[in-house]
Amino acid sequence: DAKTTQPNSMESNEEEPVHLPCNHSTISGTDYIHWYRQLPSQGPEYVIHGLTSNVNNRMASLAIAEDRKSSTLILHRATLRDAAVYYCINQTGANNLFFGTGTRLTVIP
Amino acid sequence: SQTIHQWPATLVQPVGSPLSLECTVEGTSNPNLYWYRQAAGRGLQLLFYSVGIGQISSEVPQNLSASRPQDRQFILSSKKLLLSDSGFYLCAWKGIRVNEKLFFGSGTQLSVL
Numbered sequence: 001d002a003k004t005t006q007p008n009s010m011e012s013n014e015e016e017p018v019h020l021p022c023n024h025s026t027i028s029g030t031d032y033i034h035w036y037r038q039l040p041s042q043g044p045e046y047v048i049h050g051l052t053s054n055v056n057n058r059m060a061s062l063a064i065a066e067d068r069k070s071s072t073l074i075l076h077r078a079t080l081r082d083a084a085v086y087y088c089i090n091q092t093g094a095n096n097l098f099f100g101t102g103t104r105l106t107v108i109p
Numbered sequence: 110s111q112t113i114h115q116w117p118a119t120l121v122q123p124v125g126s127p128l129s130l131e132c133t134v135e136g137t138s139n140p141n142l143y144w145y146r147q148a149a150g151r152g153l154q155l156l157f158y159s160v161g162i163g164q165i166s167s168e169v170p171q172n173l174s175a176s177r178p179q180d181r182q183f184i185l186s187s188k189k190l191l192l193s194d195s196g197f198y199l200c201a202w203k204g205i206r207v208n209e210k211l212f213f214g215s216g217t218q219l220s221v222l
Contacts, residue, residue, distance in 0.1 A: 043213030101152035
C-alpha cells in the first residue's frame with residue numbers, strides 16, 4: 001500500500017490560511033493524491049484530489065510538489081466549521097484504499 | 110444522484126452475540142464497496158473491500174466477515190462479537206476508475222458490552 005505521513009495535529013486561528021502537509025515518498029506515477037476530512041461522529045467527506053498539477057475547488061486548494069513526493073492542502077480562510085481530521089491518501093490502481101491517522105485541525109476563534 | 114445508506118446508526122450488543130450491519134448504494138452500478146472501522150480517537154482501518162458480487166477481499170484477519178449478495182449491497186457480519194469489536198463502522202463506495210472519489214455512509218457506532 002502507498003503510505004502517507006501527516007502531522008498528528010495542527011492549530012490555526014480563525015480567518016487565517018492553513019497549510020496541511022502530507023508526505024507520500026513512495027507514490028507511483030499513476031497514483032492520485034486525494035484528501036478527505038472527517039467531522040466529529042461523521043463519515044469522511046471528499047475535499048480535493050490531483051495527479052500532478054495544482055488544483056482548486058470551492059473547498060480548498062491542493063499544491064503538489066514537482067517530484068510528487070509531497071502535497072499540501074490549503075484552506076484559504078479557516079472557519080470553525082473546518083475543524084476536523086484531514087486525511088491524505090494515495091489512490092492507486094489497486095482497490096484497497098488505506099487511510100492513515102490524519103491531521104486533527106483545531107481552529108481557534 | 111448516488112446515495113449510500115448504512116444502518117443502524119447506533120448499536121449496543123453483548124459479548125458473544127451476532128452482528129449484521131448492512132450498507133446499500135443507490136444511483137450507480139458495479140461500485141467498489143468498502144468496510145472501515147474506526148476505534149475511538151484513531152484513524153480508519155480498512156476491513157474488507159469488494160469489486161463485485163460475491164468477491165470479498167479481507168485486509169485484517171479477525172472474527173468479522175463480509176458478503177456482497179447483490180451489486181449494491183454490502184453486509185458486515187460476526188457470529189460472536191468481542192469487546193475489541195467496538196468502534197465506528199463505516200461503509201463506502203467508489204467507482205472503478207482510480208481517480209474517483211470515495212463516498213462514505215453515516216456510520217454505525219457499535220458498543221460491545
